[in-house]
Amino acid sequence: MSLGIGDLDIGVSSSGMNTYKENLKTQILTTMSENLDTEYQNIVTAVDGGWVGVSCDRFKEQLQAEIDLIKSDLTAEYNDLDARLSELANYYYNQDENMIGE
Numbered sequence: 001m002s003l004g005i006g007d008l009d010i011g012v013s014s015s016g017m018n019t020y021k022e023n024l025k026t027q028i029l030t031t032m033s034e035n036l037d038t039e040y041q042n043i044v045t046a047v048d049g050g051w052v053g054v055s056c057d058r059f060k061e062q063l064q065a066e067i068d069l070i071k072s073d074l075t076a077e078y079n080d081l082d083a084r085l086s087e088l089a090n091y092y093y094n095q096d097e098n099m100i101g102e
Contacts, residue, residue, distance in 0.1 A: 012088075012089055017085060017086075017089050020085070021082055024078065024081065025078060025082075028078050029071075029074060032074055033071050033074075036070060036071065037067070040064065040067055043063065047060065
């Protein structure tokens with residue numbers, strides 16, 4: 001569904017909204033997660049080159065836990081944003097449906 005009048009640039013497009021949300025998901029979740037994993041491996045490689053012992057193992061475990069927390073927080077933020085965008089789209093659709101009575 002799309003809403004708009006002529007050349008007015010105010011409106012909403014469900015396909016545009018879905019594309020926007022998928023692009024956000026790719027950038028926020030997929031790309032960030034991949035970058036975090038890559039940088040974690042880079043750090044581990046550097047650390048393993050000169051540090052051994054229990055404290056090294058704890059460092060890597062805690063770093064991984066922080067990365068997992070960041071990913072979890074990013075997912076929660078994306079889900080909140082997704083819900084808000086859906087809410088806004090529904091608001092526009094409902095407004096359009098109720099603009100002129102039968």
